[in-house]
Amino acid sequence: MRPTLIAALLLSFNVHAADKAIRFGKLWDGHRVVPNAVVIVSGDRIQSVTSNGEIPPGTEAIDLRRYTGMPGMIDSHTHITYYWNGASGTTPLRQPRRHVAVTVFLAQENAKKALEAGVTTVRDLSASGGADVAMRDLIKMGAMIGPRMFVSGTGLRSYANSPGVTDPIAEAAKQAKAVLDGGADWVKVFGSTGSFDNVTGNQTVSYDEMKAMTDTAHAAGHKIAIHSYGPAGARDAIRAGCDTLEHATDMDDDTIAELVRKRIWYVPTIDHNQYYLENADDVYHFPAGAKENLSAYIQRNFATAQKAFRAGARMLVGSDAVYNGFGMNMRELAWFVKLGMTNEQALQSATVLPAEMLGMEKELGSVAPGYFADVVAVEGDPLVDIQAAVRNVRWVMKGGAVVVDKTKTR
Numbered sequence: 582m583r584p585t586l587i588a589a590l591l592l593s594f595n596v597h598a599a600d601k602a603i604r605f606g607k608l609w610d611g612h613r614v615v616p617n618a619v620v621i622v623s624g625d626r627i628q629s630v631t632s633n634g635e636i637p638p639g640t641e642a643i644d645l646r647r648y649t650g651m652p653g654m655i656d657s658h659t660h661i662t663y664y665w666n667g668a669s670g671t672t673p674l675r676q677p678r679r680h681v682a683v684t685v686f687l688a689q690e691n692a693k694k695a696l697e698a699g700v701t702t703v704r705d706l707s708a709s710g711g712a713d714v715a716m717r718d719l720i721k722m723g724a725m726i727g728p729r730m731f732v733s734g735t736g737l738r739s740y741a742n743s744p745g746v747t748d749p750i751a752e753a754a755k756q757a758k759a760v761l762d763g764g765a766d767w768v769k770v771f772g773s774t775g776s777f778d779n780v781t782g783n784q785t786v787s788y789d790e791m792k793a794m795t796d797t798a799h800a801a802g803h804k805i806a807i808h809s810y811g812p813a814g815a816r817d818a819i820r821a822g823c824d825t826l827e828h829a830t831d832m833d834d835d836t837i838a839e840l841v842r843k844r845i846w847y848v849p850t851i852d853h854n855q856y857y858l859e860n861a862d863d864v865y866h867f868p869a870g871a872k873e874n875l876s877a878y879i880q881r882n883f884a885t886a887q888k889a890f891r892a893g894a895r896m897l898v899g900s901d902a903v904y905n906g907f908g909m910n911m912r913e914l915a916w917f918v919k920l921g922m923t924n925e926q927a928l929q930s931a932t933v934l935p936a937e938m939l940g941m942e943k944e945l946g947s948v949a950p951g952y953f954a955d956v957v958a959v960e961g962d963p964l965v966d967i968q969a970a971v972r973n974v975r976w977v978m979k980g981g982a983v984v985v986d987k988t989k990t991r
């Protein structure tokens with residue numbers, strides 16, 4: 582036998598030996614329910630999905646028949662590098678300055694909590710110093726455990742009042758290009774005021790600047806996410822042709838109609854202000870009046886999202902998770918059900934739809950042959966009770982590796 586042939590046989594044996602067979606009482610694959618499912622995983626990919634299928638000899642059998650299987654979830658809006666360890670005398674927004682390498686190391690905890698929430702992919706929208714690019718690459722290399730990341734680098738703002746800038750539109754294009762040259766997958770623009778306890782939504786980036794950034798991203802083969810808390814920035818973001826619109830409260834009917842017509846993804850991030858509300862006193866120490874403002878904003882955010890859904894908008898689950906918000910990434914699912922989605926529609930807005938938004942619809946978001954083996958086991962049935970996907974995640978596989986296993990501790 583020639584040495585090359587022996588090597589080839591050994592290689593195929595090794596791949597075969599690593600195959601895993603996962604059994605679920607019930608699997609929701611992203612589109613339909615498969616009873617008594619057998620999912621065969623080879624390397625980092627799913628090889629087959631069958632009902633009552635045979636388990637081939639030599640595969641490692643993983644019995645999850647007590648649970649419902651579903652695709653690994655995708656959080657379309659995170660800030661995974663925003664880390665806070667809860668040290669006394671600090672708040673998330675009042676922490677000592679850290680070197681970016683320290684931030685990257687510490688943020689592994691956020692990554693771990695996201696995985697525990699069943700999130701195997703995130704789109705991370707703004708980080709400083711290249712921390713997001715570093716985490717994405719370390720995770721891809723297998724040197725760090727965390728969800729696969731699509732990142733935007735530092736979010737861009739207006740250059741209209743920047744010292745030394747004479748042409749803010751040209752500068753906007755230049756900065757968008759610089760973000761992409763720095764390794765970002767997406768461009769993120771903060772098109773309005775609004776963050777943390779500030780729920781004002783005043784447009785800060787002009788239509789012309791948004792258009793320049795959008796055209797630059799698209800010309801480079803990338804996509805752009807525009808943040809606008811209020812309606813004016815949202816209207817201009819849609820006009821400029823952004824790919825995803827973040828937050829966007831108080832949009833009028835015409836703006837929503839344009840959003841739908843242009844098939845722009847809408848990421849309303851309703852729950853993140855609920856998170857701020859719950860943490861306003863003990864964690865953030867927001868000033869008096871903040872909670873009232875947050876409550877009022879949540880109502881309007883919800884009403885706008887409901888109106889958009891009824892008009893046919895394509896919507897995605899984005900937690901806008903920061904600091905101690907990691908681990909609660911999928912609470913947005915409950916808001917989506919509350920505004921009128923079926924449980925399956927809500928689950929798709931955290932699986933198959935964001936996969937399409939990312940341009941990964943052939944590889945992410947479904948449990949199907951050829952897809953990355955990103956699979957979650959939850960206690961209960963999320964098609965009946967959405968909370969099963971929000972807080973009952975017990976086991977997570979990402980790219981063929983088991984990264985969370987709480988099946989024995991309960």
Ligand SMILES: [Zn+2]
Pocket residue numbers: 658659660706901
């Ligand atoms: Zn955000």
